[in-house]
Amino acid sequence: MRWRFRQISELAVLWAGHRVVPVTLIAFAAIWAAVGLSFSFPRQWFLLTNMVGTLIIFFILLLVQHSQNRDMLALHTKLDELIRSSKAGNHWIAAEKKDADAIEGMRQQHHGQISEGAN
Known part of the structure; x- marks a missing residue:
């Protein structure tokens, strides 16, 4: 079931993001307005x-x-693997799961290390 939803979701997102869709929607809105005008826009129409x-x-x-949640999860997984395979500290892995204060502390610590390295 989950696989089927993902397949339908990917197809719908690809379709909704296609360049023909805005032109089609504008044409549909013009036709909708013309038909509504011919019926004098009854209350049910609105x-x-x-x-x-x-x-x-x-x-x-x-x-x-x-779609964005799935893409973000894949991106975080790739970044975690890059961190794991590099010389970066493993404390950066899954930083997005920490609270805002902890992330800010990590950022300040990182900027402090950059400043010390420049001197």
Whole structure:
């Protein structure tokens, strides 16, 4: 099930990010407005427009967030492996999981080491 969701998510994100989509959406909006104008924009027309637009935006937001989370996890894994295989201190591995104060302390310590090395 999880594999299927990831496959569908990747396909939807690729489709939503395609360069033809904005042109299609503009054409669809123009047709939607023309049809609405021909019906004198009944109240249900605005309600349907608002509902469909909100659902589409919410769906795309969830797909993009899922894709970004997966990409960020892969990036962190690659960076951890680079740290592990280099001369960098292993305390930098999984720094993103520490709280903000600990990360700031690590950053200050690193900048202090750079300053000492320059002298």
